[in-house]
Amino acid sequence: MFKRALLVLCCVASAHAAPSNNAADDIERYLADRGVLAQMAQLRDSVGGKASELVVNAMGFLGVPYRRGGTEADTGFDCSGFVRSMFEQSVGLVLPRRARDQAAVTEKIDKNDLEPGDLVFFNTMRQTFSHVGIYVGDNKFIHSPKPGQQVRVEDMRQAYWERRFTGARRVSGSEKTDASKN
Numbered sequence: 001m002f003k004r005a006l007l008v009l010c011c012v013a014s015a016h017a018a019p020s021n022n023a024a025d026d027i028e029r030y031l032a033d034r035g036v037l038a039q040m041a042q043l044r045d046s047v048g049g050k051a052s053e054l055v056v057n058a059m060g061f062l063g064v065p066y067r068r069g070g071t072e073a074d075t076g077f078d079c080s081g082f083v084r085s086m087f088e089q090s091v092g093l094v095l096p097r098r099a100r101d102q103a104a105v106t107e108k109i110d111k112n113d114l115e116p117g118d119l120v121f122f123n124t125m126r127q128t129f130s131h132v133g134i135y136v137g138d139n140k141f142i143h144s145p146k147p148g149q150q151v152r153v154e155d156m157r158q159a160y161w162e163r164r165f166t167g168a169r170r171v172s173g174s175e176k177t178d179a180s181k182n
Helices: 002-013 023-033 036-046 049-059 079-090 099-104 159-164 175-179
Strands: 107-109 119-122 131-137 140-143 152-155 165-170
Touching: 049 079, 049 131, 049 140, 079 099, 079 131, 079 140, 099 119, 099 131, 099 165, 159 165
Parallel strands: none
Antiparallel strands: 107 165, 119 131, 119 165, 131 140, 140 152
């Protein structure tokens, strides 16, 4: 049932699957080939509640193109627009629009304490909190990277991301009031 629900999410969020007689099988094969189904099974077993829902929802947007200033799957996401949209849809919290503002309203945590659903920040434009993603577990995060690319999962241990990591933050329930003003 979990796998079929994920497939439905992917079908809705991703319109670029090749047409075939059995689109669900094609999507399942695509996700399996990329290790997404294994990641989702691992997350389902290890994460509970809202964080699991957040990560599962975010995974449903794999392949959505990057768009500067983008906040919707129909037109594309930038990094902070993706994070904001996922939290609003999955958890009901409205985070600020910009990555640095998202960092400011969330609780600082140690990198070793990261849990699925936490935010990870990177310096990609010579600014401490210029890029944000959602931690999914196993040193991986999902994000909308840059123009010409799509929402994807990456490993924080890659040299590029390791050098640019600037902090981890946890979203608590209190941001709804503060962040909705931004």
